[in-house]
Amino acid sequence: MILSRRSLLAGTALATLPIGIASAAPAPAPVRPNLFVGTGGDGHTYPGAVLPFGMVQLSPDTDVERWATCSGYHHGDGSIMGFSHTHLSGTGIGDMLDVLVVPTREPLKLVPGPLSDPDAGYRQRYSDEQAEPGYYRVRLESGVLAELTVTERTGWHRYTYPRGPGHVLIDLSHLVLDKPGEKPLITDAALTIEPDGTITGTRRVFRWADGRRIFFAMQLSKTPTRIQLYGDGDAPATGLAVKGKRLKAALFFDELGDAPLLIRCGISAVDVAGARANLAAEAYHWDFDRTRRAAMTRWAETLDGLRIQGGTPDQQAIMASAQYHTLIAPTLFSDVDGRYVGLDDKVHRLPSGQFAYSTYSTWDTYRALHPWLILTQPVQAKKLIDDVIRQTRESIYGPPVWPLQGKETGVMIGWHGTAIMAEALVKGIPADYASAWPGIASRSFDFAAPDKDNSKGRDLYDAKGYVPADIWFESVSRTQEYAYDDWAASHIAKAVGKTAEADRLRKRSGNWRNVIDPTIGFARPRFNDGSWWKDYDPIQLGHMPKPWWRDYTEANGWQATFLNQHDVYGLIRHMGGDARFEAKLDSLFNAPSTLPKNAPPDISGLVGQYAHGNEPDQHAAYLYAYVGAPWKTQRMVRRLLTEMYRNAPDGIIGNDDCGQMSAWFLFSALGFYPVDPISGAYVFGGPLFERVALPLGQGRELVVDAPGNGPDTPYVQSVTWNGRPWSKSWIDHATLAKGGTLTFAMGARPNPAFGRDPKDRPPSFDQMPA
Template sequence: MIRANRRQLLAGSALAALGTALPSVASAQSSRAAVKNTAPNLFVGTGGHGHTFPGATMPFGMVQLSPDTNNFGWDACSGYHQSDRSIMGFSHTHLSGTGIGDMLDVLVVPTRAPLKLVPGSRENPASGYRQRYSEEHAEPGYYRVKLDSGVVAELTVTERTGLHRYTFAKGPGHILIDFTHCKQETEAELIRIEDAALALSDDGTLTGSRQVFRWAEGRRIHFAMQLSRKPDRVQFFGDDDRPVAPGAKGVTGHRLKVALFYDDAGAAPILVKTGISGVDVDGARGALAEAPGWTFDRASTAARRTWAKELDILRVSGGTPAQRTILSSALYHTLMGPTLFSDRDGRYMGLDQQVHTLAASERAYSAYSLWDTYRALHPLMTLVRPDMAERFVHDLIRQTQQSPYGPPTWPLQGFETGCMNGWHSVVVLAEAHAKGIKADYAAAWPNIRKRAFDASYKDSLATLGRDHYMKLGYIPADKIKESVSRTQEYAYDDHAMAALADAIGERSDAAVLRKRSGNWRNVIDPKIGFARPRFADGSWWGPYDPVTLGHMPQPRWRDYTEANGWQATFLNQHDIYGMIAHMGGDTAYEAKVDSFFNAPSTLPDNAPPDIAGLVGQYAHGNEPGHHVAYLYAYVGAPWKTQAMVRRLCAEMYKNDPDGVIGNDDCGQMSAWFILSSLGFYPVDPTTGIYVLGSPLFDTAELRVGAGKTLRVRAIGNAPDRPYVQSVRWNGKPWTKNWIAHADIIGGGELEFTMGAKSSRFGAGVADRPPSAPRA
């Protein structure tokens, strides 16, 4: 049964009469002079399926202090959804834009209502400690809301500490700390919690530890909390909400809570500060040194200033006011993670479940959504924050050395979740090396090599089927699920590992891996021109339907990863000219990409919600196709890239809670918009080049490298003028339809002249983008 995708935005043929079909965006001319940054809208992505949150955090910070409106179901992955309209409380850790949830640690509930120990329902908040709210405000580093009990809650942060300021009306009130609160899939589900403890020390510091078995199976969180006013009474609650004897100084068990009562909560604002650690309570206590005294306003001002400096990386003029807000909001979301995971003393929990201590200049990080972020988020960092890119590379090398699974896939808080396919940390490393990021890449090679060549090396969910891949050159669909996508993604990782092997002098390994990186061919049937499931005996699945998710009807046995046959056909990022030849040459390949954008936007009933934002069968709401609009450049039709990229920028992003067409995925969706709106995109990040597209803004200035500025100008730009007529680089004509990272990282001016009609700019064979050579 095929249905129309509910998230389909675009009616009719996406590329019909492409020479004249252009985005229907209201024209809004602005001054061409440089303008101050537009403030980001932190609520972009908090509705729909963006899965972002509006609370306070620092750039790449450990604490994400934010309201929780829900903790079960897919749209509660970040803990917040704009449609819920009631708040359970404020917790200290959140994931941004993911499709799986975890975290939501140390929930703080301030209220004047009678004590309740359960959250209650969204439909009836008064059945528990939920509260409806109003006057909500969010800006980088600061959040404020008024709860219906009359409490005004304000939140700010340092890197490792969350700071709360609660202003109560005169009279009694209490603060509940719910240490059972975390992300769950259903209301009936109870997340497994082990080794939980809460304790009140003589100095008034409340401390806690627990181990949580959710997405990161067994991660540990520790906190230390101080309050500006001593409570009049303290009541601990153990498992099943059983009260502990009055006067007790703590409680142990699994699902714990503590209530702090004030006879006159409104006598003065109650300030709370909470340090967290993934190592131990001492690490959490140490975090409190970042927020000495009770200077909430000083901390809030510092957080705002830090964000203002970070967001000043990029300035634009032109476009519409909404597009400028979308850009600043996207930049904000790209600077939220990966998230800090080392204590002030340098200790952190490694993927080997051992505590390690870093040198003073180093830091550990968590929440690497690598299947998503290798595409645009990490390339954006190498461009605008090469210092952070270097930190991430050093960290990923350490994690590769420490992990029992080798190169990380989706590491979270000291655990490998094994989420998604492949081990795309090697792509981040290969890209960084190609762009001049200095690191000890050779130190990671022993474990990378094991993953590359040792079929007995420990598997995670992300690396299933490697034995078949090494033996047959593909993964059989009758043996391993998601076999078609896995084969192609493993081939891309082989390409990245080959680049790393060459970089450290392992030439023979590089040759083998480069040859093996051509295994993508073994699941692309040239007779029909599609990615196609293949069985262990070498036969192809038939009759073939590219719209379906695979040869098995079961929802959990698919042949593609968050994709169907259409979308999986274009996964190849590293051997594009080999793919073009495999599909019959330039004309045939261009027609194939046309048909991709023009196909009916229908999906089977069992399609995952990730496949969203359809233009034909292209799904902008999910990452596998993010490079496809740029593939026209490789067959001499860059004007089609220009029109489609401009269309996607205009139609797939909004200044609205439902402003991200799919999960933001730790900033990947946002990074795509930023790079594409600047006029270039890394189809294969490991090559160190960017394919040119269509700049959205009239001018853009971004800080790159060490004190350098890249200026992008679009002369004659307008919503109905998306086509590049010519390009100049530092004042000289530029005929190539691509530019190298090595050029723009030094700063300069990239000038596009735009027009209403397509041109032959960049169409010649000599001006087409390079692609990685085949063995």
């Protein structure tokens, strides 16, 4: 059965600090951060300390026993287990939470105890919780003030104790809840007190990234009075080293109130030597405040350029929060010496200036997160593209799907690493795409290659033109998403001189037609004999009674009907033309918001049957522009911006999915969105604010002006680019990425003439931007 993940989330709030922008108006005040947006509901984000794309995510953990705590943290849980060094942001499957540190003055307890009874274990209630980019603090009920900050590869702790004794527990058994019946989730663990006092250790974890390794090296500013190691079953160990599966160390101090206890910890996926080298390179002093200032400066350099005028304070905070969340993943995975573990399970070493990364949620992030980084962080985007190409070469599966910590999890469907590479190619990021082609070709054509759930049925997809619903689950979505990856691969094939393959892929990218029944205008399960599911209901998830055998991936028939991103005009023709397609879109947003009992929580944030809380149809509101009715896009996008995001812990209606939900907000609040990232086109919606200034790197800046824009003016009257009239309902990446001023004249009533002419409508498939 395919792995799935997610349900509802939120961004967070990140400060946008001031820079000057050309305007007669006074410079707007800084937007203060609220890093707790997304940590409540089913948001699955965390509030702790991290640097942009950093290896270490040092954050509190409140629980590991529910889906709501995939990140280890849930706002309002009331007690903290401790502080671990690795976390996932907004995902729907849990993992990580490595090297838990528990500072306390209470009697030693070796288990956390249940959330319902914090006194039964080492959990502690807490108060005075604060978070800002690169820094976190909280006061624990034992009286300890805990502060956290980071470098890229090290976590820094500062614990201020009241006078008297205390201890620190290091728990290597801490991880996301074991599932009944699974094999042991930790093996090959070790803890050692080295001669110089450094605590080193490792464990192998079989959770989501099956069999990943983590190594650490930890140093303390004070020498413990006594150290006790514990082996499996919490049995006390003798000596200064222990091996097993579930290990712990208790570090006792007779007096901790005379000065704060500092802990600095380096991690590595390669070996202990790598963790020690990372620690030596990035934690060569004991000045916590110096490290904190450096982290805050790094964030300021990354975030300060975003300036916002207009909107409400909450909307500005959401915008800034979204910017923050797009800068957390993918996460650094190579050590300071360039070593990393590849998807071939081998250790590789990169030359100076190159970096390996982990945590690519490609099924989600190819849609808006990677387009956002290409537009606003081109230097970082180049590093990521080089890394995706490298992973494509190293993996037996070809283009990465959901790589985590050197393991291909294979979660979700398709092989959307191809889409990420193709978009970068089209948008002019130089890279060695030719070296990725063999892996792409293998995934696209070699049906005997080792497989994962994400490409089940691709042989039948090639032979029959679709994945049969009576042979493979999620067949309708598979057919459509395989078609998009074919579209992506065709661009790379053409660029590297594989003309025949490019033609084959381009033609095969039309296979989406074979699961859209034109007689009813819906994406519909189709069986191996060519027949359609007779008792079709677009609200249902599939034709089988078993809840896991679905015909769609985290969607139903309504949402899957509009999944096509790359051949929108083909879809319009297939469904009967502009008028019928527009009416069908209207029906999507106006249908009753009912779901079957077996619907996953991922299908959330309903407006009619449109589900904003999950990715398959997040572009759907922009499809009105393709039938010459962009004013309907403007109306719906404004509604989604204001109803689906809030400046609160449960402030976004679906999992952030490593920044995808946040990137949707960022693009849409600016007034445009990449319906098909590979096309190089951004389709206009309508901006949320009066003015936004956004750095694009290399001295370029995009200013989006909408004078007088407010809650009652969602409709675009006209557009200018650098002062010149712009009649199109879209703009191309090459133009926008140069920087300039995009001005929207907004109004309270629609202007149906804007974008109505077919020549002004967005490009798609055979109609590409010049």
